Amino acid sequence: MMDWREHIHSNPDILGGKPVVKGTRISVELILEYFADGCSMQDVLEAYPHITEAQVRAALAFAHDMVAEERTIAERRAA
DSSP: OOOGGGTEEOOTTSGGGOOEETTSOOBHHHHHHHHHTTOOHHHHHHHOTTSOHHHHHHHHHHHHHHHHHHHHHHHHHHO
């Protein structure tokens, strides 16, 4: 899996600290909303031509890691 840290970061001065694509104000949350609404990778790239497919994939990898981390925390609490 790709290392999302190359493309995604969080800064308290940008969108209240939400994770964003580096160098933009495009949040991981926004990218996820596009996919949740049924949009394709091409739709996202057409809406935001200044980001790359690698950056969009990094946002998805970031979301995956956050969900996996939450699962691990929940499993530890249940044990």
